[in-house]
Amino acid sequence: MISAFFIFNQKGEVLISRLFRQDLKRSISDVFRIQVISNPDVRSPIITLGSTSFFHVRINNVYVVGVTKCNASAALVFEFLYRFITISRSYFSKLDEESVKNNFVLIYELLDEIIDFGFPQNSEIDTLKMYITTESIKSEMAVREDSSKITIQATGATSWRRSDVKYRKNEAFVDVIETVNLLMSKEGAVLRADVDGQILMRAYLSGTPECKFGLNDKLVLQKRGDQVAKSDGAVELDDCQFHQCVRLGKFDSDRSISFIPPDGEFELMRYRSTSNINLPFRLQTHVTEPSKSKVEYTIHLKASFDPKLNANNVVLRIPTPLNTTGVQAKVGVGKAKYVPGDNVIVWKIPRLQGAQECTLTAEADLAATTHRQAWSRPPIQVDFSVVMFTASGLLVRFLKVFEKSGYNSVKWVRYLSKANGSYQIRF
């Protein structure tokens, strides 16, 4: 149970404070300010002082803090804080000091609804938007009078969906987004390669549709004795997690994914796969330190996916020693620039075709330093997004929609593989 909720700015000023239980005083916020915000060396997201525990998440320039005095579920508190962040984002796009100040009334209203006496309640954004409204959302759905309907939905077995949804055109969009995690050693051995996948769905379907979703999941295909399973067409999912609308019991018994989707956008499932990962980029590095004042780089990048596909926004961050004074870089494709603040050479390639190769050669000049400490060589980071490519090889096989009225629906599927700081190569 959460006893209090605060939002602080970076100076430690309280932007939002809400006490749910009487075991705390408002002045507890000072303790957090002193112990966490003005403490330069905080090494844990949970601080316990006496019997009071502070859970904090730092986001943009604010601290979102939950306080409890009991042996609360730590996972629950953090999940709640993150949920709050998600909800705030969906209401006012970005959670930072300014937006908190501008929307404090709304935040209090939201808090009142999503947490009661320290127990998180309904946190479904879609449902919340039905009765907690801002100017912009109000016009969108002016349904305030049928609040009994709202409340039924907010507590019902399908709290995520209104029953009276109507669309002229029934459509469903499925986005498969994979984040590729790679850790490659100096020697080019793959230490870790796996994929965190996310299947986002935007459902614009009328009525209460029953959906069935099929992937090229190896286990499912094998069970059906499909030939495909033996060839390379199937992917092995290490683990899946589903939106609460998915019937978990059914997945547990026969691995079928069936659900009644919320209206609009939601994350249907998350999965993880570690076997047979197709790495979209290969990197060959040759970095030498010919003298004490110089480092030479030759970085060879190869896109190893299908030539018909394109990678967008490929960004390589190549670390340089801390005492670098200047860098001369030459690239065949894209632009390379030394960013002194981060001690990296940033090589940006807006668009790269599959099977294409390119090279960066650079020379970093180092300032002479008195004490010589070996340069720790942080890994090179590659960020990218490749459309219509899944590193795990996952494919959506079908999405079936059943509804009483028996309408036809149109489904769209998109694939995207990306990396955002998670694709690291040591050199």
Add this chain to the structure above:
Amino acid sequence: MAMAPPRKGENWELRQQLNSEYRDKRADAIKRVIANHTIGKDCSGLFPDVVKNMQTDDLEQKKLVYLYLMNYAKTQPELVILAVNTFVKDTADPNPLVRALAIRTMSVLRAEKILDYLASPLSRCLKDENPYVRKTAALCVAKVFDLKPELCVEYGFIETLRDLIGDGNPMVVANAVAALADIQEAAQALPPSPPPSPGRSSPPPSARPNSHLFAIDPPTLTKLLVALNECSEWGRIAILNTLARYKAQDQQESEHICERVMPQFQHVNAAVVLGAVKVIMIHMKNVTRDDLLKSLTRKMAPPLVTLISSPPEVQWVALRNINLLLQKRPEILANEMRVFFCKYNDPPYVKVEKLDIMVRLASEKNVDTLLGELKEYASEVDVDFVRKAVRAVGQVAIKIDEAAERCVSVLMDLIETRVSYVVQEAVIVIKDIFRKYPHSYEGIIPTLCANLDELDEPEAKASLIWIIGEYAEKIENADELLGTFLETFKEESYPVQLQTLTAIVKLFLKKPDESQAIVQRVLQAATKDCDSADVRDRAYIYWRLLSSDPAAAKSVVLSVRPPISLPQITVAPAILEELLGEISSLASVYHKPAATFIGKGRLGAEEMQRRVLEPEEEVSREKALQTVVAGNQAENLLDFDADDEPTSASISGIGADGNSLSDGRISSAAISNAAKSTNPLDELMDLFSTASMSATTAQPVAPASTVAGVPGLQPNNDPFASLSGLSSPPSAMGSGGVSPTPPQQQHQQQKQAVGGAQDDLLGLF
């Protein structure tokens, strides 16, 4: 208002606006009041003006007024009565949102006066036709119980809550369960007997809620299992928590619960996943069917691994819990070490935790990859992390015999970097390796000695001195090396002094001819110029031993020490069991029973609790200690089993301590702990560990404390000695004092060390 408020300033302006005839002006003013409150300005003076705005059709405005009331009702108890009418009216509003809002707000106002008006609307709302109102009302019962338990009993709210578990709506069920659990906890926190202060009227005994407020019977269980699959994620957590408390009737029921809970592993919410793990870990104990057990452990691993890709804070909670789970069931993640490799941009707390888990998962198969990783980490920037990585190399060496050689070569590579803190940590670690594999890697000693000047930390220095002393016969210039330390003897810290002393004595015993002079000097210095009693005592003992019976001195100082090993568990088995029953909670994150960091008193009762309990606690503690010492049967003061007492009293201090460590039922821990441990120092230590809680990882350090391993140095020979030496503050550590460790680490170190120290003692006699 006795005094007319000043006719200027912000509050005056606000008051004007709050009483304005224009609606939007009033709404605006309320918002400003709330804004002022948020930044800490006192707005209590505006109470009557704000309350006037309560009656409105605008739901948003109503909410704001309610918010104001929640914050200020306590400061203006007289005026709250103004609001009661509107509240009561609102609880009968046709709009369910308004009804719920009113009852929700009314129950947190914390004014005695309003409570009396609350009872009847609350009983009405508990039976409301709308589930939203019912679920809100369910929690209100917990709020009311918090304020005035008698009221709940009087109106039978708790029975109503129990009925709500059978409600058709899963959210209502979840909230009813949550409220009952909360009430149960609050009831336990209430003082067991009415406060003795004569002026207070204690509630009649019949009105006292009993401790079995929330008993779960098989029919309830069925209802909960049904609701589990239907309700919101937060509701699921509440239900899972309740299932964790349920004691299964038989094996079949346990199996049933496991089977029904297992699908929750696939939930997207980490708290639900961990909650499910908790329930499974508890009920798994009763499951004997092999296939089910297998499928449970098999299905548990992937979701745990998935948690590693959550946001860092959640990840950290998951990692701490995984660490705990691995202590019980190391096999579940045996093949998954790679996912725990640290990313360069992971926050430090995550990295450290991953490191710990990697060492746990280390096996002969993956040790090469692991060592490669650890070496990589040792070149990073964060000093703390680098040190832990180096330390991990040593732990791997101790854990896997076959890999020891490779670990040593990695350490040698690291020493070659000549980065000061890396070298120092490596030296400390190598000392442990020498302890585990004596006489195996003597070839590296010259390299270590060459780095003598790099060392400036006491622990590293002490370690190197220990190594020199241990291998004095093999090191030609040992007397020279030790001589350099002797020169600065007075400036060194006590652990280093102790080590220097012991090492030189060892040197003397091994090469008596060359080191007569130096041993004389060190004994002189230690007895004359040193202000630490430990150092002096040790020197005197050595002196006497050497002068009276050199052979005895030899058998004492050069005795063979028991080998060290890496413990699989870092907490006592019973505590581990307890913690596994609390997966995902704070206790499991800290790896400490909840009672060590949660004040027993809770809520409003806290002050009262303190007043009542504290004097009593002192007395009871003393009493318990006395009884134990006297070996009498302890009075059943605190609620632990009386039969426990004699056992702990009859065996030595060491045994008693082990007892208090391994006693799982630390329900009212501070008291019972104190009472059970026969050693007052132990108690002191408990206080330490409660006072300074930080999430620093208590890692399985190879028992550095026994390193000195010089037996017979304890100030006295009673069996408590080994304990008192270890649990006293680090600087005064008796024989053990090589590593000054934070108090909370001592707990387990002590446990490890106890064995060693005991052996040493036996050697003496």
